[in-house]
Amino acid sequence: MRVTNGVHLVAVTNSAMGKPDTVYPVLLTDGTEAVLIDTGYPGRLVDLQQGIADAGVDRAQIAQVIITHQDIDHIGGLPALLDHVKADRPVEVLAHPFEVPYIQGEKRLIKVTDEALAKMDAVLPPGTPEAFKNRFKALLLSPPSAPVDRTITDGQRLPICGGIIVIETPGHTPGHISLYHEPTRTLIAADALMIVDGELRPSLPQTCVDYGQAVRSLERFADYAIDQVICYHGGVYSTDVNRRIAELAAETPSIG
Numbered sequence: 001m002r003v004t005n006g007v008h009l010v011a012v013t014n015s016a017m018g019k020p021d022t023v024y025p026v027l028l029t030d031g032t033e034a035v036l037i038d039t040g041y042p043g044r045l046v047d048l049q050q051g052i053a054d055a056g057v058d059r060a061q062i063a064q065v066i067i068t069h070q071d072i073d074h075i076g077g078l079p080a081l082l083d084h085v086k087a088d089r090p091v092e093v094l095a096h097p098f099e100v101p102y103i104q105g106e107k108r109l110i111k112v113t114d115e116a117l118a119k120m121d122a123v124l125p126p127g128t129p130e131a132f133k134n135r136f137k138a139l140l141l142s143p144p145s146a147p148v149d150r151t152i153t154d155g156q157r158l159p160i161c162g163g164i165i166v167i168e169t170p171g172h173t174p175g176h177i178s179l180y181h182e183p184t185r186t187l188i189a190a191d192a193l194m195i196v197d198g199e200l201r202p203s204l205p206q207t208c209v210d211y212g213q214a215v216r217s218l219e220r221f222a223d224y225a226i227d228q229v230i231c232y233h234g235g236v237y238s239t240d241v242n243r244r245i246a247e248l249a250a251e252t253p254s255i256g
Helices: 045-054 078-085 114-118 130-141 211-223 241-251
Strands: 002-004 007-009 012-016 019-023 026-029 034-037 062-066 092-095 164-168 177-181 186-190 193-196 199-202 228-231 235-237
Touching: 002 228, 007 045, 012 045, 034 045, 045 078, 062 078, 114 130, 164 211, 193 228, 193 235, 199 211, 199 241, 211 241, 228 241
Parallel strands: 034 062, 062 092, 186 228
Antiparallel strands: 002 007, 007 026, 012 019, 026 034, 164 177, 177 186, 193 199, 228 235
16 A cells, blocks of 8 residues: 555554454565565464555565564564565564564563453453463464564664664653654654544553653654654554644653
8 A cells, every 4th residue: 555655554454352453564665675664463474465565566675674663463474574585585674672582582572461461351352262362372472573683773764765764762662663764754653653533643551561651752753844654553644743743742641
């Protein structure tokens, strides 16, 4: 799904909590090389393949995969994607250093606490089969993992696809990052922002390790002229983006 020149959404759909849920990895391309930002749910390589093909990108053009943070809907497709692409070329995986041990499977995902696992029955739809619950729990405890080749931090400019600036936006997770694509003035917010009923909103409090910090992180976007923002949950928002983000940063109460 084309957003603007060189910027495409790769829709990945999975059944989550008993209903379909679509997330939006982003594919950037300059016609020669491409960068994929996040990889969707486990088991949905077919969606990644379709989205890459629809963008007119050959898998051999994918030079880098950037993982914005450790949540399973962002890292889930990483190992399968690397296996799919590595026959054509090596692919460099980049992430914030705080997120690396979780992406590599060295630590349990930070939100998969004993308390969260104990409450799993309460958040799953009534009547969820016990076998599904057990598989889901096993997936959370042992999610897909892959090595990270290079760490990236705040303010770093990646000289690919016209230039990508790394913006540290902690709160959703400690090492959450967003990205700014310079040529198209596109903010790739990952989970720092979301779209709900057509409205731009911060990430939900219950999905953040520190909601107050997540809201304060929105102030970081004021330094960038933004024509459109891509939210992992919701897609594209392009209505007076800078003004709307400033409103959210100022008006949303800090919790945590």
